[in-house]
Structures are given as C-alpha cells and as structure tokens.
Amino acid sequence: xxxxxxxxxxxxxxxxxxxxxxxxxxxxxxxxxxxxxxxxxxxxxxxxxxxxxxxxxxxxxxxxxxxxxxxxxxxxxxxxxxxxxxxxxxxxxxxxxxxxxxxxxxxxxxxxxxxxxxxxxxxxxxxxxxxxxxxxxxxxxxxxxxxxxxxxxxxxxxxxxxxxxxxxxxxxxxxxxxxxxxxxxxxxxxxxxxxxxxxxxxxxxxxxxxxxxxxxxxxxxxxxxxxxxxxxxxxxxxxxxxxxxxxxxxx
Amino acid sequence: xxxxxxxxxxxxxxxxxxxxxxxxxxxxxxxxxxxxxxxxxxxxxxxxxxxxxxxxxxxxxxxxxxxxxxxxxxxxxxxxxxxxxxxxxxxxxxxxxxxxxxxxxxxxxxxxxxxxxxxxxxxxxxxxxxxxxxxxxxxxxxxxxxxxxxxxxxxxxxxxxxxxxxxxxxxxxxxxxxxxxxxxxxxxxxxxxxxxxxxxxxxxxxxxxxxxxxxxxx
Numbered sequence: 139x140x141x142x143x144x145x146x147x148x149x150x151x152x153x154x155x156x157x158x159x160x161x162x163x164x165x166x167x168x169x170x171x172x173x174x175x176x177x178x179x180x181x182x183x184x185x186x187x188x189x190x191x192x193x194x195x196x197x198x199x200x201x202x203x204x205x206x207x208x209x210x211x212x213x214x215x216x217x218x219x220x221x222x223x224x225x226x227x228x229x230x231x232x233x234x235x236x237x238x239x240x241x242x243x244x245x246x247x248x249x250x251x252x253x254x255x256x257x258x259x260x261x262x263x264x265x266x267x268x269x270x271x272x273x274x275x276x277x278x279x280x281x282x283x284x285x286x287x288x289x290x291x292x293x294x295x296x297x298x299x300x301x302x303x304x305x306x307x308x309x310x311x312x313x314x315x316x317x318x319x320x321x322x323x324x325x326x327x328x329x330x331x332x333x334x335x336x337x338x339x340x341x342x343x344x345x346x347x348x349x350x351x352x353x354x355x356x357x358x359x360x361x362x363x364x365x366x367x368x369x370x371x372x373x374x375x376x377x378x379x380x381x382x383x384x385x386x387x388x389x
Numbered sequence: 390x391x392x393x394x395x396x397x398x399x400x401x402x403x404x405x406x407x408x409x410x411x412x413x414x415x416x417x418x419x420x421x422x423x424x425x426x427x428x429x430x431x432x433x434x435x436x437x438x439x440x441x442x443x444x445x446x447x448x449x450x451x452x453x454x455x456x457x458x459x460x461x462x463x464x465x466x467x468x469x470x471x472x473x474x475x476x477x478x479x480x481x482x483x484x485x486x487x488x489x490x491x492x493x494x495x496x497x498x499x500x501x502x503x504x505x506x507x508x509x510x511x512x513x514x515x516x517x518x519x520x521x522x523x524x525x526x527x528x529x530x531x532x533x534x535x536x537x538x539x540x541x542x543x544x545x546x547x548x549x550x551x552x553x554x555x556x557x558x559x560x561x562x563x564x565x566x567x568x569x570x571x572x573x574x575x576x577x578x579x580x581x582x583x584x585x586x587x588x589x590x591x592x593x594x595x596x597x598x599x600x601x602x603x604x605x606x607x
Contacts, residue, residue, distance in 0.1 A: 166400045194432035195424055201439040208446040215453040222460045223474060236474040243481040246606040248532060263422070284513050285506065291535035307484055307532030310517035312438070315431030316422045322442035324435070326422040379442070380449040383480045386521040386560040388488040389598065 198324075205322055209378040248306035248377045252297040254334040255370045257341060259286055262328035262363030264356075276360035278327050280313035282353055283320075286331055287311070289350060293343030295335040297374040301325045304377040321379045328363065332372050341368065438517075445519075483522065486531035486602040490522045492560040494597045495567050497577070500554035501587025505536040505544050507580060511557060512536075514576045518569035520559035524599045526551040531602040547604070563593035 223240075226233060244250050261283065264276035287305055290298050298305040303320040312319045317326060333340060343349065344366040356362040427435070460473040482488040497511065512530055515523055523530040528546040537545040543552045559566055570577050570591050577589050 162396055162400055190429040191425070191427075191432065194429055194436065197436050198424060198432055198439065201436060201443060205439060205443050205446065208443060208450070212446055212450055212453070215450055215457065219453060219457045219460065219473075219477075222457065222464065223477070226460070226464050226474075230471075233471055233474060236471065236478060240474060240478050240481060243478065243485055243487070246532070247481055247485040249481075280513075281506070281510060284509055288509050288535045291533045292537065295533065305532075307486060308516055308521070310513050312513075312517045314435045314438070315427040317424060317427060317431070317435060319435070319438065322439060324424070324439075380445040381480060381484050382445055382449070382519065383483045383521055384448075385492040385494065385562060386483050386490040386599075387492055388479050388483055389491050 202324055212380070213378055248297065248304050251376050252334050252374045254296070254372060255337055255368075256295070256332070256334040256372050257290075257337060257344070258367055258369040258372070259290075259331040259333065259344070260328060260363060260365045261286065261331070261353075264361035264363065266361055272360060275356050276362055277316075278329065278362065280311045280318050283311045283318070283329060283331070285350055285353065289343050290331070290333045290335070290340065292349075293333075293335065293340040295333045295340065297334040299332045299374045301329055302375055304375055306377045308379070308382060309377075321377070332369075332374050334372050334374055337368050341366065441519075484532075485606060486522065486529050486534075487605055489529075489601040490560055490599050491596060492521070493563050493593075493595050494520070494558060494560040495563050495570065496590075496592050496594055496597070497557040497559075497570060498554060498590040498592075499557065499587060500590075502542075502584055503544070503553060503555065503587060505538045507584070508544055508555070508557075509536045511576060511580075514569065515557070515559045515561075515566060518561065518566040520561040520566060522560040522599050524558050526556055527600060529600050529602045531606065533606060534602075549603070558594075558597050558599060560597055560599060563595075567591060567593050 224237060245252075261278045263278055283300060287298055287300070300311065300320050301323075303309070303323050303325075305320075309321055317324055318329075319325070347354075353362065353364050357364040424432070456473055456476070463472065479488070483490055497515075508525065512523055512525075525544070525546050528549055528551055530546060534547050537548065539545060539550055543550040544555070545551065569575065572578075577591060580587070580589055
C-alpha cells in the first residue's frame with residue numbers, strides 16, 4: 139500500500155501541490171476506515187446484544203479468572219497432601235507399596251507432566267477468500283477436535299493436550315456459540331494439539347484416508363487449517379482440574 | 390483546475406484504500422471469534438458452565454483440606470496415613486476407569502442407525518455434564534478410549550465390537566446429566582433430527598453397575 143503512494147508521488151511534476159494533496163490523504167484514509175468499521179459493527183451486533191453483553195461478559199471473565207486462581211490453589215493442596223503422604227510412606231512397607239501404586243496411577247490418569255516425542259496437530263479457521271464460500275465449513279468446530287483426539291488415542295497416544303489443557307478421563311471439548319471450552323478453560327483457534335506417543339503409528343492414523351475425511355475435505359476445498367507434523371521433546375502439562383468422584387463408588 | 394483534480398483523485402484513492410484495508414482485514418478473519426461477539430444466550434450458558442466447574446474445584450479443595458488434616462493427625466498419633474493413601478488410590482482407580490463402579494446416573498438407549506462419531510460426541514457431552522464413569526454396553530470407556538466402526542455396522546470401543554441397540558450408561562448426577570441430554574436443542578434433539586428412524590431414550594437410574602476397563606492402562 140505504501141509503495142503505491144510512493145509511485146504516485148514521484149511521477150508528479152508539481153511536488154508542492156502534491157504535498158497539499160498528501161495532507162488530505164491521511165484524513166481521507168481514516169474516514170474510509172471509519173465508514174467501513176462503522177458499517178461492519180452495525181451489521182454484526184444487534185441492540186439486544188449490546189444491552190446485555192457487558193454485564194454478562196464481565197461475569198464470564200471474572201469466573202474464568204477465579205477458576206485459574208482456584209486451580210492453582212487446588213494444585214498447592216494436592217502437593218501438600220502428597221508431601222505428607224510420601225513422608226509417611228517411609229514408615230512401613232505397606233505404605234510404600236500403596237504410594238508406588240498411587241504414583242503409577244497418577245501417571246496413567248494424566249495428573250503428572252509428560253515429556254516425549256510424538257506429533258503436533260494444528261487446527262485453525264480458514265483465512266482468505268475461499269473461506270467466504272461457506273463459513274460453517276471453513277471454521278473449526280469442537281467436533282473436529284474430538285475427532286482429532288479420538289484419532290490420537292486410536293494411534294496409541296499416551297498423553298494429549300489441547301492448547302495446554304491435558305485431556306483426561308473427565309475432559310470434554312465443549313462448544314458454546316463460537317467459544318470452545320476444554321476442562322473449563324475458554325479457548326479459540328488456532329488450536330495446537332500435542333500428542334505424545336509412537337510417531338509412526340500416530341502419523342499413519344492421521345494419514346489414513348478413511349479417517350478424518352470431513353476435516354481433510356474442508357482443508358482442501360475451503361482452506362481449513364489442518365496440519366499434522368512429527369515433533370520431538372514435547373511437554374504435556376498435568377491435568378489441573380477437579381477429580382470429581384462423588385457419585386461413583388468402587389465395587 | 391489541476392490541483393483540485395489532484396486532490397480529488399488522491400482523496401478518492403485514499404477512501405478506496407481505506408475501505409479496501411478493512412475489507413481485507415475482514416476477509417482474513419472471515420469469522421470473528423471473541424467473547425465480545427457472543428450472544429447473551431451463549432454467554433449465559435458459558436457462565437452457568439464456568440460456575441458449575443468452579444464449584445466442583447471448590448468442593449474438591451474443601452475435601453482435600455479435610456483429608457490433609459486427617460492425614461496429619463494420623464501421622465502425629467503414630468497410626469500412619471494408610472487410610473488416606475487407600476482413599477486416594479480408590480479415587481484414582483475410579484478416575485482412570487480401573488475399577489468397576491456403582492452409582493446413580495442415566496442410561497441413553499440408542500436403537501437404530503448410529504455411528505462412531507456420534508457415539509464420541511455423546512460421550513463428550515456426558516463428560517461435560519459431569520459423568521464420572523461411562524460404559525457402552527459392556528465396555529467401560531476409559532481416559533484413553535477411542536471409538537471406531539466395523540464393516541458390518543457394529544461400533545467399537547478400544548477395538549472391541551459393541552453392537553446395537555446400544556446402552557450408554559453414565560454414573561454422575563442424574564438430574565444434571567438428564568437435563569443436559571434432553572434440553573431443547575441438546576444433543577439428543579440433534580440426533581433425532583440427523584438419525585431419523587433411530588430411537589433415543591434417556592432415563593434416570595438410582596443404581597447403575599459399570600464394569601472396569603478390560604485392558605488396564607499402562
């Protein structure tokens with residue numbers, strides 16, 4: 139854009155007059171922007187949305203911040219109980235054995251950080267002109283993420299995180315409006331799915347032409363962002379939410 | 390006059406470029422995603438979901454504080470903290486799908502054509518509604534379970550075939566899960582539109598028995 143202006147200027151023989159014209163350039167440009175932005179804003183938001191959204195937005199943001207703080211406190215409490223447990227487990231053989239089983243279960247349940255090799259899948263809304271053809275098909279949905287996660291487990295994944303949220307037995311990838319929520323954390327595209335596991339098996343699970351057909355077709359036709367790549371030294375964070383076992387009792 | 394013509398020309402070009410710049414921004418981000426653009430209805434659902442989750446974390450914090458105290462007392466009195474360790478082990482075994490469980494919950498019966506992606510969506514929806522343990526027919530769904538299909542129209546859970554009619558059972562709050570499944574515009578309503586001719590029944594149960602994972606996680 140700047141280059142275009144520059145060419146126009148050097149071609150002119152009357153530099154002073156052009157200088158005067160250029161003074162008008164910035165206001166005119168701003169005016170153009172303003173007109174367009176105004177038009178956009180009006181077309182996208184109705185009055186009802188404007189009236190009720192501010193308090194609702196504040197409430198949602200407050201709750202999300204509160205949750206982040208609560209999860210940190212929960213992690214501290216877990217760590218404290220662990221400390222007491224492990225100091226006590228030096229007391230007897232039975233306690234040591236129990237502690238070893240707890241530690242092993244924590245690993246499989248997703249309560250510890252995992253590092254290792256695997257694959258990274260990126261998913262993003264389509265950008266550019268081909269996307270305008272069909273918005274529904276050119277943006278990513280929560281079901282795309284559940285399909286991607288399902289395929290990772292099929293390929294032998296050991297640990298998965300979606301935008302830094304660990305996928306565990308209680309995790310859901312939930313969608314409200316255009317916002318996606320994983321383990322209670324609000325997120326939006328682009329998504330980065332980190333998968334630790336056997337690289338070749340994982341890659342062939344994603345390459346399988348009978349799988350994820352819908353995502354692959356939308357990538358090819360509408361420009362949906364979907365890419366799978368081999369990655370080393372991945373770090374998948376621990377699950378930080380509640381364990382929530384209240385109704386189920388072991389038999 | 391030439392100078393005026395120049396000014397007008399530049400103004401027109403600038404105006405055009407201004408509009409073009411915004412159009413360009415709009416084209417790059419065809420679909421704007423931000424909380425600010427959500428409808429009041431979506432925001433209300435989000436808020437309800439967030440506050441439910443915050444309460445779950447708070448409940449667990451209370452529980453952990455109590456357990457920490459008990460464990461401290463037990464160690465101080467010389468009885469050790471075996472009870473707390475056993476409790477933790479039992480909770481983790483349920484969470485990881487390693488133990489068979491009983492409890493209240495709901496059953497979703499699916500009779501007719503159905504597919505693995507819909508089953509995966511149903512499980513996702515149940516988890517979001519707070520399901521603590523889920524099974525499909527006799528297969529427990531674990532933290533790493535995946536869904537597939539066979540050539541003869543059976544579905545699979547971790548490569549084990551499960552045949553219709555399917556019974557998807559979930560232990561958790563029967564009321565919360567029931568409402569989450571059956572609400573207007575909810576997942577069952579959507580299924581009924583997509584899988585015409587398939588029967589979907591949701592019922593609350595006061596006592597369900599779910600099996601453990603058949604192959605324990607490594």
